[in-house]
Amino acid sequence: MADAAAQAPTRGPLVARDRLWHPPAYAPGYKTSVTRAPSRALIAAPSTLSEETGPVFGRDMLGEMDNNLILNFTGQPAIGERIIMHGRVQDDQGRPVPGVLLEIWQANAGGRYRHKKDGYAAPLDPNFGGGGRTVTDDGGRYEFLTIRPGAYPWPNGPNDWRPMHIHVSVFGSGFGQRLITQMYFEGDPLIARCPIVNTIKDRSAIEQLVAPLDMAAAIPMDCLAYRFDITLRGRRQTFFENRPEGL
Amino acid sequence: MTKLPYLPETPSQTAGPYVHIGLTPNALGNAGIYPQDLGAAPIRDGAKGERITIRGTVTDGAGMILRDALIETWQADAQGIYPAPNDPRGRADPNVTGWARIIADFDSGVWTLETIKPGTVPHPSGDTMAPHLSAWVVARGINIGLQTRIYFEDEVAANEKCPILARIEHKDRVSTLLAKKTGKGEYWFEVKLQGEDETIFFDL
Numbered sequence: 503m504a505d506a507a508a509q510a511p512t513r514g515p516l517v518a519r520d521r522l523w524h525p526p527a528y529a530p531g532y533k534t535s536v537t538r539a540p541s542r543a544l545i546a547a548p549s550t551l552s553e554e555t556g557p558v559f560g561r562d563m564l565g566e567m568d569n570n571l572i573l574n575f576t577g578q579p580a581i582g583e584r585i586i587m588h589g590r591v592q593d594d595q596g597r598p599v600p601g602v603l604l605e606i607w608q609a610n611a612g613g614r615y616r617h618k619k620d621g622y623a624a625p626l627d628p629n630f631g632g633g634g635r636t637v638t639d640d641g642g643r644y645e646f647l648t649i650r651p652g653a654y655p656w657p658n659g660p661n662d663w664r665p666m667h668i669h670v671s672v673f674g675s676g677f678g679q680r681l682i683t684q685m686y687f688e689g690d691p692l693i694a695r696c697p698i699v700n701t702i703k704d705r706s707a708i709e710q711l712v713a714p715l716d717m718a719a720a721i722p723m724d725c726l727a728y729r730f731d732i733t734l735r736g737r738r739q740t741f742f743e744n745r746p747e748g749l
Numbered sequence: 750m751t752k753l754p755y756l757p758e759t760p761s762q763t764a765g766p767y768v769h770i771g772l773t774p775n776a777l778g779n780a781g782i783y784p785q786d787l788g789a790a791p792i793r794d795g796a797k798g799e800r801i802t803i804r805g806t807v808t809d810g811a812g813m814i815l816r817d818a819l820i821e822t823w824q825a826d827a828q829g830i831y832p833a834p835n836d837p838r839g840r841a842d843p844n845v846t847g848w849a850r851i852i853a854d855f856d857s858g859v860w861t862l863e864t865i866k867p868g869t870v871p872h873p874s875g876d877t878m879a880p881h882l883s884a885w886v887v888a889r890g891i892n893i894g895l896q897t898r899i900y901f902e903d904e905v906a907a908n909e910k911c912p913i914l915a916r917i918e919h920k921d922r923v924s925t926l927l928a929k930k931t932g933k934g935e936y937w938f939e940v941k942l943q944g945e946d947e948t949i950f951f952d953l
């Protein structure tokens with residue numbers, strides 16, 4: 503693996519996505535995908551400038567509380583089990599990716615979203631908005647302070663429940679790296695039963711979304727921590743990039 | 750078989766029905782976290798080029814218009830330069846930010862993008878890609894963001910020479926990528942997720 507001190511390249515062709523690692527568009531266990539999955543094959547071609555470039559977000563656009571979901575809605579603390587969600591954004595060779603905008607959203611401690619479409623019986627927490635954002639630092643690191651989201655039922659099968667999860671939106675340095683995913687929590691028995699989790703066919707791909715409890719990052723008498731590292735779609739090494747270290 | 754030591758990309762999961770909480774909280778009515786939603790406009794006053802408005806819908810295989818779709822677009826300036834530090838050709842129009850985040854209207858499902866028409870962009874082959882916006886569509890039921898492009902039906906000559914459009918074998922499908930001109934500077938673009946006139950989606 504390349505020296506972690508080297509940062510991921512920000513230009514150059516993108517490596518093709520492994521479509522067998524990602525969930526397929528059509529996954530009948532997740533019923534909504536049945537009418538929303540394209541039935542024709544994707545048109546594949548090497549990336550162009552349109553996918554290799556992308557918007558850039560600086561840390562200067564962030565508000566002080568943007569990554570603190572416990573306080574960022576009203577300034578009064580949200581109810582729930584306090585947790586740190588943290589990790590590193592890296593490329594396919596393990597090199598850190600700085601300047602990555604991460605946006606997250608989640609249900610409150612009772613499993614209810616602050617959204618007009620969510621009518622679940624669990625109450626809204628007046629002090630929990632459910633959204634946060636940050637930009638990775640020079641080492642590709644990020645951190646959120648939040649509460650553990652509750653599991654919630656959803657209309658799919660007769661008795662389907664979403665495991666505890668946090669939705670995560672990720673920008674790379676190219677628009678072709680754009681990704682949305684979900685983080686799950688180690689040990690949650692609902693993960694294995696979830697039709698959305700199981701749209702992913704490969705068990706080790708699912709494990710990539712399960713954040714382990716991280717007692718080294720937990721703060722005694724304050725909060726637990728979970729670690730969620732994110733790997734972006736890679737860029738191909740170009741001849742010119744290789745030469746300084748390779749020759 | 751030897752496995753190369755590349756790390757696999759983090760797998761995608763659906764954005765789900767509550768994507769607005771994270772990505773467009775103000776448009777949802779959850780004001781209070783951020784002063785304004787990101788990507789509200791891809792241009793600022795003074796942007797050079799032809800002002801255009803693109804409207805459209807996202808429709809599923811049952812013909813239902815999605816009310817929960819979110820689309821992001823990325824485009825070049827009027828000269829075809831991307832406003833990004835990794836465009837090797839230099840600096841783009843400072844009034845073009847290039848990136849927009851738009852949502853289907855919660856009642857009608859219609860989305861609206863006000864921008865400028867981008868210029869042509871060079872393709873790695875040396876050919877020239879016709880003016881286009883890259884679009885990325887997510888919603889409940891979409892397991893991995895769908896990548897498409899918005900081209901313009903009135904760019905006939907440029908479209909004919911575009912190496913990406915040329916790659917499409919079923920020529921009758923090319924029209925699914927063309928925004929239809931509905932008035933001066935006005936276009937209509939429908940994303941059809943599935944079915945007879947399904948939009949072309951890319952793996953680029």
Ligand SMILES: [Fe+3]
Pocket residue numbers: 609664667669765767
């Ligand atoms: Fe959710």
